[in-house]
Amino acid sequence: MTDARLAASLAEEAGTLLLRTRDAAGEATDARELGRRGDVESNTLLLRRLAEHRPGDAVLSEESADDPARLRAERVWIVDPLDGTREYGRRRADWTVHVALWQAGRGITDAAVAEPDKERVSATDDVGKIGVNRPREKTRILVSDSRPPEFAKRVAEEVGAELVPMGSAGAKAMAVVRGEADAYLHAGGQYEWDSAAPVGIAVAAGLHTSRVDGSELRYNQASPYLPDVLICRKELAGPLLRAVARR
Ligand SMILES: Nc1ncnc2c1ncn2[C@@H]1O[C@H](COP(=O)(O)O)[C@@H](OP(=O)(O)O)[C@H]1O
Ligand SMILES: [Mg+2]
Numbered sequence: 001m002t003d004a005r006l007a008a009s010l011a012e013e014a015g016t017l018l019l020r021t022r023d024a025a026g027e028a029t030d031a032r033e034l035g036r037r038g039d040v041e042s043n044t045l046l047l048r049r050l051a052e053h054r055p056g057d058a059v060l061s062e063e064s065a066d067d068p069a070r071l072r073a074e075r076v077w078i079v080d081p082l083d084g085t086r087e088y089g090r091r092r093a094d095w096t097v098h099v100a101l102w103q104a105g106r107g108i109t110d111a112a113v114a115e116p117d118k119e120r121v122s123a124t125d126d127v128g129k130i131g132v133n134r135p136r137e138k139t140r141i142l143v144s145d146s147r148p149p150e151f152a153k154r155v156a157e158e159v160g161a162e163l164v165p166m167g168s169a170g171a172k173a174m175a176v177v178r179g180e181a182d183a184y185l186h187a188g189g190q191y192e193w194d195s196a197a198p199v200g201i202a203v204a205a206g207l208h209t210s211r212v213d214g215s216e217l218r219y220n221q222a223s224p225y226l227p228d229v230l231i232c233r234k235e236l237a238g239p240l241l242r243a244v245a246r247r
Contacts, residue, residue, distance in 0.1 A: 001053070004125035007099040007112035007197070010049050011123075014042045014081060014097045015116030018088065031089030038088050039063050042081035042097060050077050057101075060224060062193045068222075076102045076220045080193035084168025086146065093117035094145075096170030098197035102220045111200030113170040122174050124204040138162045139236065140181040142172040149187035149212075149228075151247035158243040159236075173198030173231050177205045183232035183240060187212050192224040199231065208237035212244050 001009070018038050025034050043063035050059055058073035060066065062080050070076045077099065082088055084095030093115075100111035112123040139161035143152050148165065156163045164181060166172050172184040173195075184198075196219050199209045211217055212228040214237075219226075232240060 002125065003054075003101045003110035004112070004123050006053055007101060007110050008114075008121050008123040008126075010046055011097045011099045011112040011114035011197075012121045013049070014045050014099075015114035015121070017045055018042055018082060018095075018097070019116050022088070022091065031086070031091075033089075034091075035082070035085040035089035038082045039085055043079075046079050046081055046097075046099065050079075060192065060220065062191065066224065070220060071222060073220075074104045078102055078108075078193050078196040078219060080170070080197070083170045083194060087167035092167060094167035094171040096168050096174070098170050098193060100197035100200050100219075102196065104220075108196055108200035108203070108219060111197035111204075113174055113197050113201055115171060115174060120174070122177060122201050124200050127177060127201055127205045136182070139183070140164050141183045141185055141240075142166050142175060142181045143185055147188060149185060151187070151244060152185060154247055155185070155240065155243040158246070159239050169194040169229070170198050173202055176207060176231050176233075177202055183230065183236055185212070185230055185232075185240065185244075187228035187244075189225075189227050190229065192219050192221070192226050195226060195229045199229065202231045206234070208232050208234045210237070210241070212241070214241045214245075 058070035058076040080098040088095035097114040114121045145165040175181045
């Protein structure tokens with residue numbers, strides 16, 4: 001199995017497990033407890049499968065202790081077992097599973113994002129290129145539902161866009177990949193696992209991806225803190241980065 005197919009199959013399997021976990025929990029389980037359960041169960045599954053299928057590779061996961069051996073590894077799987085934990089706990093549909101492979105000297109080479117409530121899995125090897133300008137009255141910029149960047153409103157005004165809040169970095173990025181929105185803008189805090197798989201797929205789809213200062217997103221760094229990201233249609237990158245720089 002190729003690395004991209006493995007990523008897709010693991011993201012899908014973890015997503016199915018998360019749907020079952022939510023069903024089994026029932027309505028009596030509160031949002032925080034359900035989110036905690038989902039994080040743990042999905043992480044356990046992904047680690048077990050990666051150990052089975054790619055025993056020689058390192059793993060960086062939101063839900064596991066960080067092993068510094070990954071800094072010397074050639075291949076590192078960067079996984080977020082449940083992105084949008086808060087939304088999953090609240091029984092919303094905007095949560096995802098992220099599985100990405102980083103390779104030394106190459107960056108994110110293969111990735112998948114599952115959106116289980118939408119029965120969708122997107123991967124680097126099956127994503128269509130975004131080439132057409134979809135007619136839309138107003139440019140649509142997706143931002144965090146709970147922690148939108150403080151400058152988002154001014155940036156949107158400056159480029160004549162509307163802000164649309166949504167949970168989960170993966171859900172927002174895949175909405176841009178599908179052309180349902182034009183940009184995903186985040187700042188103020190995030191980690192490598194939140195953006196690695198979404199960015200891998202966005203690149204495969206021909207979208208712009210960068211930090212909000214325009215610099216390159218770098219993965220498998222000593223500190224996995226990677227606080228901001230911009231994913232957007234290529235022609236919007238210049239105007240958006242300039243608008244952010246003025247804030
Ligand atoms: N200011 C911040 N600091 C740390 N993590 C943040 C953050 N803002 C967003 N994130 C993380 O980015 C992911 C997407 O966030 P959002 O839904 O707000 O867009 C979430 O991941 P998890 O759900 O995996 O924790 C969330 O925790
Ligand atoms: Mg996350």
